[in-house]
Amino acid sequence: MLCDPRHTWAADCFSIVPAVHRGGRYRATDRCFTVRGFGVLGGFGRAAVLVGLVVVELIVTVAATWMYVASVGRIFDADEFAGPRTALVLGSLVDDGEPGDYVRGRLDTTLALYRSGKTDRIINSGNGSAEAGNEPAVMRAYLQERGVPAADIVDDPAGFDTEASCRRAHDVFGEREMVVVTQDFHLARAIALCRDRGVDAVGVNAECPCPTLTIVRNHVRELFFAQPRALWSIVG
Numbered sequence: 764m765l766c767d768p769r770h771t772w773a774a775d776c777f778s779i780v781p782a783v784h785r786g787g788r789y790r791a792t793d794r795c796f797t798v799r800g801f802g803v804l805g806g807f808g809r810a811a812v813l814v815g816l817v818v819v820e821l822i823v824t825v826a827a828t829w830m831y832v833a834s835v836g837r838i839f840d841a842d843e844f845a846g847p848r849t850a851l852v853l854g855s856l857v858d859d860g861e862p863g864d865y866v867r868g869r870l871d872t873t874l875a876l877y878r879s880g881k882t883d884r885i886i887n888s889g890n891g892s893a894e895a896g897n898e899p900a901v902m903r904a905y906l907q908e909r910g911v912p913a914a915d916i917v918d919d920p921a922g923f924d925t926e927a928s929c930r931r932a933h934d935v936f937g938e939r940e941m942v943v944v945t946q947d948f949h950l951a952r953a954i955a956l957c958r959d960r961g962v963d964a965v966g967v968n969a970e971c972p973c974p975t976l977t978i979v980r981n982h983v984r985e986l987f988f989a990q991p992r993a994l995w996s997i998v999g
Contacts, residue, residue: 826990833955837965841872844967846881848942851932854889854898862905868970870905873944884915888928891920926996929957938962946971948982952993959997
């Protein structure tokens with residue numbers, strides 16, 4: 764089939780540039796390619812796309828199922844959690860020495876646990892580089908300003924991602940039981956990763972004075988990117 768200039772958006776053309784009329788027939792220009800002789804390959808291409816979508820859906824489903832199974836019955840609101848356990852507070856964006864919305868919500872929830880006697884040791888795990896604003900130092904300052912003694916706070920400046928935070932809590936800080944404090948979209952993955960690293964982990968859902976758009980974005984990111992990546996880190 765040749766490109767027909769009467770159909771600007773012809774499905775058989777890779778470009779919307781019209782064909783050139785030559786010798787009484789429409790012929791493809793160098794910018795309007797037909798799929799003559801490409802029908803079989805086109806079919807294979809569509810099949811490949813379909814297979815790819817099925818594989819992606821399978822990976823997303825398996826990852827989400829694993830997270831659910833690993834965390835079911837282990838997620839609590841702050842007032843439901845019995846404690847006491849060491850709290851692992853996962854870092855997030857800080858700006859000019861102040862915690863961002865997500866990490867502030869995690870810290871405020873941890874403060875509530877500490878004041879009610881449900882945790883007596885707090886590990887602030889995050890990116891300690893100067894470029895990232897030294898997340899653990901900012902988190903420590905926030906807690907100390909609100910009455911938590913320095914001796915009850917541990918800084919982990921190499922918690923560059925959730926897996927590293929869980930692994931280091933076990934290997935470096937000797938934790939075997941913890942409560943992970945983060946937002947709901949993050950909790951299942953955090954619990955699953957910590958359990959895989961040898962920590963009997965439960966989670967408390969952190970407050971989140973966060974913009975709705977960023978919450979939606981993080982739920983999407985968690986489902987399609989972070990959870991499959993975490994699964995790959997386990998089986999890969």
